[in-house]
Amino acid sequence: xxxxxxxxxxxxxxxxVINRLSLTLRPxxxxxxxxxxAGKTTLLRTLATTLPxxxxxxxxxxxxxxxxxxxxxxxxxxxxLPQEFGFDPRMSVADFVTYAAWLRGLDAPDRDRxxxxxxxxxxxxxxxxxxxxxxxxxMRRRAGIAWAIVGRPRLVLLDxxxxxxxxxQRLQFRRIIxxxxxxxxxxxxHLIDDVAAICDRVIVLHGGVAxxxxxxxxxxxxxxxxxxxxxxxxxxxxxxxxxxxxQL
Amino acid sequence: MLGTFEAPLPxxxxxxxxxxxxxxxxTMAVAVxxxxxxxxxxxxxxxxxxxxxxxxxxxxxxxxxxxxxxVFLGGAAIALxxxxxxxxxxxxxxxxxxxxxxxxxxxxxxxxxxxxxxxVILFYWxxxxxxxxxxxxxxxxxxxxxxxxxxxxxxCAGLIAYRATPWRRRxxxxxxxxxxxxxxxxxx
Amino acid sequence: xxxxxxxVRNSPVRWTVPVLVALDLAILFLRTQYWVGVWPExxxxxxxxAYLLGVLVAGAAAWAAAAPVRxxxxxxxxVAKVHPAGVDGYRLAAxxxxxxxxxxxxxxxxxxxTARTFxxxxxxxxxxxxxxLSVTFLSVSLGWLLGRFFGGGFGAMTAALGWLFVxxxxxxxxxxxxxxxxxxxxxxxxxxxAVRFGCLVLMAVALLWLPESGRRSRWPGQGLVSxxxxxxxxxxxxxxxxxxxxxxxxxxGRICISGRTTLCIWQEQEKYRPLMATLSGRIxxxxxxxTPPPEVREFGLDARHGLDERLGVSPPHFYILEGSxxxxxxxxxxxxxxxxxxxxDPACDWGRMSDADQLRSDAVLAWLxxxxxxxxxxxxxxxxxxxxxxxxxxxxRVAAERPLPEQFDWAAGEVISIRGEYCAKR
Numbered sequence: 001x002x003x004x005x006x007x008x009x010x011x012x013x014x015x016x017v018i019n020r021l022s023l024t025l026r027p028x029x030x031x032x033x034x035x036x037x038a039g040k041t042t043l044l045r046t047l048a049t050t051l052p053x054x055x056x057x058x059x060x061x062x063x064x065x066x067x068x069x070x071x072x073x074x075x076x077x078x079x080x081l082p083q084e085f086g087f088d089p090r091m092s093v094a095d096f097v098t099y100a101a102w103l104r105g106l107d108a109p110d111r112d113r114x115x116x117x118x119x120x121x122x123x124x125x126x127x128x129x130x131x132x133x134x135x136x137x138x139m140r141r142r143a144g145i146a147w148a149i150v151g152r153p154r155l156v157l158l159d160x161x162x163x164x165x166x167x168x169q170r171l172q173f174r175r176i177i178x179x180x181x182x183x184x185x186x187x188x189x190h191l192i193d194d195v196a197a198i199c200d201r202v203i204v205l206h207g208g209v210a211x212x213x214x215x216x217x218x219x220x221x222x223x224x225x226x227x228x229x230x231x232x233x234x235x236x237x238x239x240x241x242x243x244x245x246x247q248l
Numbered sequence: 249m250l251g252t253f254e255a256p257l258p259x260x261x262x263x264x265x266x267x268x269x270x271x272x273x274x275t276m277a278v279a280v281x282x283x284x285x286x287x288x289x290x291x292x293x294x295x296x297x298x299x300x301x302x303x304x305x306x307x308x309x310x311x312x313x314x315x316x317x318x319v320f321l322g323g324a325a326i327a328l329x330x331x332x333x334x335x336x337x338x339x340x341x342x343x344x345x346x347x348x349x350x351x352x353x354x355x356x357x358x359x360x361x362x363x364x365x366x367x368v369i370l371f372y373w374x375x376x377x378x379x380x381x382x383x384x385x386x387x388x389x390x391x392x393x394x395x396x397x398x399x400x401x402x403x404c405a406g407l408i409a410y411r412a413t414p415w416r417r418r419x420x421x422x423x424x425x426x427x428x429x430x431x432x433x434x435x436x
Numbered sequence: 437x438x439x440x441x442x443x444v445r446n447s448p449v450r451w452t453v454p455v456l457v458a459l460d461l462a463i464l465f466l467r468t469q470y471w472v473g474v475w476p477e478x479x480x481x482x483x484x485x486a487y488l489l490g491v492l493v494a495g496a497a498a499w500a501a502a503a504p505v506r507x508x509x510x511x512x513x514x515v516a517k518v519h520p521a522g523v524d525g526y527r528l529a530a531x532x533x534x535x536x537x538x539x540x541x542x543x544x545x546x547x548x549x550t551a552r553t554f555x556x557x558x559x560x561x562x563x564x565x566x567x568x569l570s571v572t573f574l575s576v577s578l579g580w581l582l583g584r585f586f587g588g589g590f591g592a593m594t595a596a597l598g599w600l601f602v603x604x605x606x607x608x609x610x611x612x613x614x615x616x617x618x619x620x621x622x623x624x625x626x627x628x629x630a631v632r633f634g635c636l637v638l639m640a641v642a643l644l645w646l647p648e649s650g651r652r653s654r655w656p657g658q659g660l661v662s663x664x665x666x667x668x669x670x671x672x673x674x675x676x677x678x679x680x681x682x683x684x685x686x687x688x689g690r691i692c693i694s695g696r697t698t699l700c701i702w703q704e705q706e707k708y709r710p711l712m713a714t715l716s717g718r719i720x721x722x723x724x725x726x727t728p729p730p731e732v733r734e735f736g737l738d739a740r741h742g743l744d745e746r747l748g749v750s751p752p753h754f755y756i757l758e759g760s761x762x763x764x765x766x767x768x769x770x771x772x773x774x775x776x777x778x779x780x781d782p783a784c785d786w787g788r789m790s791d792a793d794q795l796r797s798d799a800v801l802a803w804l805x806x807x808x809x810x811x812x813x814x815x816x817x818x819x820x821x822x823x824x825x826x827x828x829x830x831x832x833r834v835a836a837e838r839p840l841p842e843q844f845d846w847a848a849g850e851v852i853s854i855r856g857e858y859c860a861k862r
Contacts, residue, residue, distance in 0.1 A: 080515045085511070088507055091446045108438060256614045258463075264758075358592075368489075
């Protein structure tokens with residue numbers, strides 16, 4: 001599968017948030033970096049088909065999304081986890097993920113298998129009957145990831161998925177993402193370590209424009225020693241910011 | 249004028265039906281609304297706020313309560329008999345107290361549940377043998393003492409429930425524990 | 437089905453069921469139980485809680501409708517492949533199922549109680565059960581509509597009171613939306629039931645097309661069209677008259693007890709046969725000064741019942757109201773007095789009847805009523821003029837204090853005296 005954005009313009013009210021962005025997403029893990037307000041969440045929501053583009057096109061395997069019907073047609077291939085996701089605290093983990101599977105259009109025979117697979121991937125099988133409200137923050141986020149990946153959607157969009165996770169949980173998260181072979185994973189994050197550990201590609205957004213789009217190693221090579229940062233990636237990220245933002 | 253319309257409801261009376269004037273229902277709504285408004289999306293943050301917050305909340309509650317009551321009574325004074333205003337005022341106390349109790353127990357957004365449940369009970373069983381029962385505070389005559397005392401009791405219960413923060417409940421439990429424990433002083 | 441049960445299991449209103457069941461059964465049993473043993477009365481009594489519970493049901497439905505907004509799940513639901521109407525459809529179905537359970541339990545319990553004797557007319561019970569079901573569906577629909585619009589606690593309270601406003605509106609428009617009794621001469625109108633359920637189905641469709649809260653409409657005017665459609669359908673559902681007169685049955689459709697006066701009741705009222713037999717025996721025992729009518733039928737067993745009684749066209753009849761012997765005893769005694777005194781007899785000059793004699797006849801009427809019922813303490817209250825009430829009291833005192841032969845002598849004497857004063861000899 002591939003997802004192509006062509007000259008995408010996106011925004012709210014009178015503001016432009018994404019400014020003529022063109023890129024192609026292919027299977028693999030892509031990080032979406034950028035300061036707050038850069039347009040990361042807006043891009044994810046556009047790819048999740050919740051926000052129709054104001055201009056430009058979004059196409060899935062060559063099919064351009066033009067209306068509600070075409071958007072809904074591709075949603076069985078899209079898994080989306082918002083930064084703040086909602087849940088019913090009295091719902092069990094299994095019911096929560098089963099609900100996601102149903103919303104994604106999975107039929108009964110596939111649904112059970114997919115739910116089990118997703119729970120196994122996020123290591124919540126032994127907590128499947130536990131209520132969402134009783135889970136710790138980290139487990140709840142893993143349940144959210146299960147929500148996004150149940151049924152192995154070909155496009156997985158994760159908005160700040162590791163916020164609030166402790167180091168062990170972040171390592172578990174990396175293992176989960178590593179298990180999503182064949183899917184396009186777009187991961188919005190502020191955590192450079194996660195980018196370095198699991199991502200093949202990184203897109204740096206600033207002011208709605210892609211300042212960088214390429215392999216992680218290539219981004220690393222842009223870093224200068226005179227810039228702030230504790231790693232090559234951090235310094236490379238700072239290099240991409242406007243001059244007035246490069247110093248702390 | 250809307251208050252003079254009547255809602256037919258089944259009742260435990262001859263012929264099985266009573267007509268409840270809308271003003272009795274509006275009184276409940278007006279009393280419950282300010283309590284519903286106590287709900288805040290920031291509740292978890294406000295739980296650790298200083299006295300300033302609780303003080304502000306009390307002022308807010310008092311202002312919304314008095315404001316809504318005055319507006320409603322003012323409107324009712326135009327359309328309804330003066331004696332009916334006394335009934336409205338009395339029942340308003342009870343509805344407000346019930347709303348506070350429900351809000352404390354179930355959450356401010358569910359403050360309507362207990363008043364509505366009590367209303368159903370009042371409307372169905374509240375009239376018998378040609379008069380309203382003593383506990384039918386929303387319809388007894390304006391000079392009825394028993395229903396007034398009941399309304400005041402419900403109001404007090406509601407205010408106590410409102411004041412019963414987790415720390416105060418702990419203090420009260422300790423007081424009760426101390427008063428129940430036998431006095432060991434002077435025993436050998 | 438599994439997804440349906442998932443929605444039921446996780447519905448925010450499932451905790452209301454025990455409360456509503458308790459309230460339903462309390463309304464059904466904690467008043468009178470005259471309905472036991474008569475199918476139409478059973479069905480009607482068991483559908484009464486639907487109107488009262490409707491207040492809480494509407495509030496609960498609104499609470500359930502607003503759940504996705506309350507839980508912050510709108511973003512996740514907006515990415516669903518399942519059509520929003522499908523997502524909402526399951527939620528609405530689960531909410532309706534849960535909130536209907538208390539009503540159905542009440543009907544089942546009422547059915548079980550009357551089924552011990554299983555009198556005729558069970559289909560009449562079923563029709564009333566469906567009527568109450570339509571009322572419950574209506575309250576759920578109203579709650580859902582207002583919950584989607586206003587959300588959270590405000591929506592729930594608005595829905596609860598909104599239900600009462602709808603009842604007030606029906607009172608203003610038609611006056612007969614709320615059905616509280618199942619008199620045997622009435623039956624639920626099948627056409628009304630069909631219209632109501634049809635409207636409810638269409639209303640559910642309209643509700644499912646409400647735009648998602650906080651989101652753009654899928655097409656222009658979506659919200660307005662959905663709301664307007666739902667409101668119009670609700671109005672159509674409530675203005676259709678719920679009950680209609682039953683056709684007069686022949687033969688086995690009625691139970692008649694022969695005597696000086698033949699008393700006939702609807703076959704559904706089979707449980708009153710022994711009471712009617714007792715009453716018939718008491719009529720047989722009346723002094724010959726009394727001239728009971730040859731036949732008195734329960735209302736509805738004659739096509740002329742209900743016609744203008746001033747014209748004397750409506751034949752003698754009586755009602756059995758909530759099983760009260762005073763209801764039928766009182767009316768039968770009135771018919772006996774009418775027949776005895778022959779108020780329309782041109783040979784009598786009742787126009788010059790004095791007030792004192794009027795009160796004497798009132799006393800005889802009260803005595804006759806007490807004699808037929810077999811009790812001296814009425815179960816009804818009255819605001820008749822005090823002189824009339826005193827006359828009634830004196831008649832009942834005769835029934836309470838004197839032995840039966842003396843009562844008969846007194847009553848016969850009064851009848852003969854009063855008739856003799858105003859009627860030519862017959």
